[in-house]
Amino acid sequence: KNEVEQSPQNLTAQEGEFITINCSYSVGISALHWLQQHPGGGIVSLFMLSSGKKKHGRLIATINIQEKHSSLHITASHPRDSAVYICAPVFSGTYKYIFGTGTRLKVLA
Amino acid sequence: DTAVSQTPKYLVTQMGNDKSIKCEQNLGHDTMYWYKQDSKKFLKIMFSYNNKELIINETVPNRFSPKSPDKAHLNLHINSLELGDSAVYFCASSQDGSSTDTQYFGPGTRLTVL
Numbered sequence: 001k002n003e004v005e006q007s008p009q010n011l012t013a014q015e016g017e018f019i020t021i022n023c024s025y026s027v028g029i030s031a032l033h034w035l036q037q038h039p040g041g042g043i044v045s046l047f048m049l050s051s052g053k054k055k056h057g058r059l060i061a062t063i064n065i066q067e068k069h070s071s072l073h074i075t076a077s078h079p080r081d082s083a084v085y086i087c088a089p090v091f092s093g094t095y096k097y098i099f100g101t102g103t104r105l106k107v108l109a
Numbered sequence: 110d111t112a113v114s115q116t117p118k119y120l121v122t123q124m125g126n127d128k129s130i131k132c133e134q135n136l137g138h139d140t141m142y143w144y145k146q147d148s149k150k151f152l153k154i155m156f157s158y159n160n161k162e163l164i165i166n167e168t169v170p171n172r173f174s175p176k177s178p179d180k181a182h183l184n185l186h187i188n189s190l191e192l193g194d195s196a197v198y199f200c201a202s203s204q205d206g207s208s209t210d211t212q213y214f215g216p217g218t219r220l221t222v223l
Contacts, residue, residue, distance in 0.1 A: 030208040037150075043199060043214040050209060084150065090208035096165050097212070099152040 003027065006087050006100040013107050019074040021103045023087030026068065030092050034061050034072050037084040037102070046072070046085075077107045112136050115200050115215040122190060123223055130185045130218045132200030138213075140164075140206035141183035143175060144199040146217070152199070158183050159206050190222045 005024045013019055023032070034046040047054050047061040049070060054061050058077075063070040070089075074081055084104050088097035113134045122128055134141060142165075143155040156175045157165035163175070172188040187194060197217045203210035 033212070041197065041217050041219075043201075043217075045211045045213070048209055048211055086152065088152075095206050095208055096154045096157065096167075097152075102150055 003091075004087060004089060004098055004100040006085075006103050008103060009101065010104045011106070013077050013105070015078060015107055015109050017077050017107075019077050019081070019105065019107075021072045021085050021087075021105070023070045023072070023089075023100055024068060025087075025089045025091075025098075028092040029065075029068075029089040032063055032070050032087065032089040033097060034070075035086040035088055037086060039083065043086075074105075077105075079107045079109050082106045113200060113202055113213050113215040115198075115218050117218060118216065119219050119221075121221045121223065124190055124192060126190050127186070127188045128190060128220070129187070130198055130200075130220070132183050132185070132215055134181055134200075134202040134213070136202055136213060138202040138204050139180055140203045140210070141177065141180075142201040142203075142212065143183065143185050144201065146197040146199060148196070156183075156185075157206065164206065187220075190220075192222050195220055195222045 007022045031050045037043045049063040058075045060073040084102040086102045087100035116131045140159045142157045146152045158177045161177045174186045177183045199217045200215040201212040203212045
């Protein structure tokens, strides 16, 4: 069983739809990061969460430490949001990212 | 100016060869990382250095040896390349390597071993 599970694995949406990507992990964490990998391969960091909720533009990330779950939401999705979104918790007592398997999002115009 | 750069971007080589991938960051960060992304797009950490000292060394074959001449550079040398080494290798850096640090990734190096 993977230590980090993401769902869905693949998602196709129409432009304008509200998108939710989920991440569950199995042990205690000190932080959780959401990353975006562009179709060209580049990786950028979107959020770092240790509690609560963060918002940046149309992106919102939430985390529930007790339930060991985080979600990434995209409001008013756009074709340029098409990418792979990767959840990366940092397990307590370590300093390394443990990556989820990624969610491949395609937003159609 | 590129924050984290890697060279080369593409590397095609024969099995058994030795090759190096270079990484440089101009962000003034103390910590640098190497990650491997396999054909299924799964990312996994290989090494982490903080101020030229090794702090994370995952279960990586001895054929892989990182070298950090200074805190702005972390190069990856691979001996006796095997078919299974074909992957995209990403370098990254962060301020001090703490769990809340944001990591900045290089563009990746696609290694193909024939």
